[in-house]
Amino acid sequence: MKKKVAIFIPYFGNSFPEYFKLWMQSANYNNFIDFYIITNIYTQKARIGNITFINCSWESFKSFVQSKFDFKISLEDPYKLCDLKPMYGYLFKKIIGDNYLYWGHSDLDLIFGNLKLFCEEGIKKGFSKIGIYGHFSLYKNNSEMNFLFKKNTIGFDGLNYKDVLKSNIPFYFDEIQGVGIRCYQNKINIITSEDYIADLDQKYSFFRRVGKKEALIFKWTNGKLYGITSKGQKEEFAYVHFQKRKLHNKYVKNKRKSFYILPNRISIVNNYDFNKFTLFYYINNRIHYYNKMHNINKSIDYLSRRKKVTTDNYCQIHQLYNLKSWTSK
CATH class of the missing domain: 3.90.550 (Spore Coat Polysaccharide Biosynthesis Protein SpsA; Chain A)
Known part of the structure; x- marks a missing residue:
């Protein structure tokens, strides 16, 4: 089979x-x-x-x-x-x-x-x-x-x-x-x-999905992954992509039924105070070195190598991905 x-x-x-x-x-x-x-x-x-x-x-x-x-x-x-x-x-x-x-x-x-x-x-x-x-x-x-x-x-x-x-x-x-x-x-x-994708935006030091405004932390428990907002709202995701962000992991070395993923580290924490963690996003995390200029420079570099690619058709390609699915006719 x-x-x-x-x-x-x-x-x-x-x-x-x-x-x-x-x-x-x-x-x-x-x-x-x-x-x-x-x-x-x-x-x-x-x-x-x-x-x-x-x-x-x-x-x-x-x-x-x-x-x-x-x-x-x-x-x-x-x-x-x-x-x-x-x-x-x-x-x-x-x-x-x-x-x-x-x-x-x-x-x-x-x-x-x-x-x-x-x-x-x-x-x-x-x-x-x-x-x-x-x-x-x-x-x-x-x-x-x-x-x-x-x-x-x-x-x-x-x-x-x-x-x-x-x-x-x-x-x-x-x-x-x-x-x-x-x-x-x-x-x-x-x-x-x-x-179902939590693709994190490189421009921010806190966790924010690409194209979304709400900041998140994540909880993994028994094979399931949840994004949690500062208001305590939960949403299940298939995976979270850190975009090469370096996360420290001092404390969760072995298998555990549950752990939290914060903007700079993996942690074991119970009973969050979500108001305090709103401040955590801005104060206590390390600044992620990938920023908006990295993405701009990458695009310019690509376009300069492919001189025949115009702004119009490059944007047109991106627009194709606005659809949730493509179905052949």
Whole structure:
């Protein structure tokens, strides 16, 4: 019997995030998914529940990717991995085979709640793609989606996968300007599931979802994730994405039934005074170094590399994502 989802996470560096054990705990609760972490970091166990570690040096991984293409690729920095994400169905086909209905990619700067909130409807209805962001997306395991990255785009001057792989510059091929355009032009059925995502805005030192005004803290309990406002209102999410924010984790080292996620740390706290935590957002947290200028500079950098991309059609691409789902006609 096929398992539903395989998620691949190549991760290379000196250490995992400080809260990685909690990431694993949150992943273990989603046992309909198999997570494969390809990494140079030593782990005592090759498998922990539904998480499999594949030990691999950065140089070996680069050689593996190069062996899949008949032209010279440039892969000098692990951050370039964002451009490989839509290619995982092709790169890891030996693992995926016919064993999974969907494959996908994720990052480690997340904590999961109940991921069925995010993907159950899409799986049941047979959507070809579930999610639109590079930090977490699923693709149906079929030839159309496994080789979607190879399709050329029309009109938008979208990125060609060969140009992307030949350059060491990250083109964010896993998002709008890469796989997003291809999905739109090939009328791929997509469900965004954005209502269940807590994607935190980089411009603020406190927790605020992109496009939302309410500040939040988060509580994880027995596999479920809740956003809590300063008024005590709760909303369940499938996952929270920290956008590379560094969170300290001094106290929650082992598995726990419940913990809180604050703007600068993971904590165990009972009986919150939410009025005090309104002040906490502004006074007691560390300033997050990713700010609005980072996003502006990133956009300018991309547009300068792609001189033919005009302001009008770049905005048009973004507008495509305002829909909650795309359905082929």
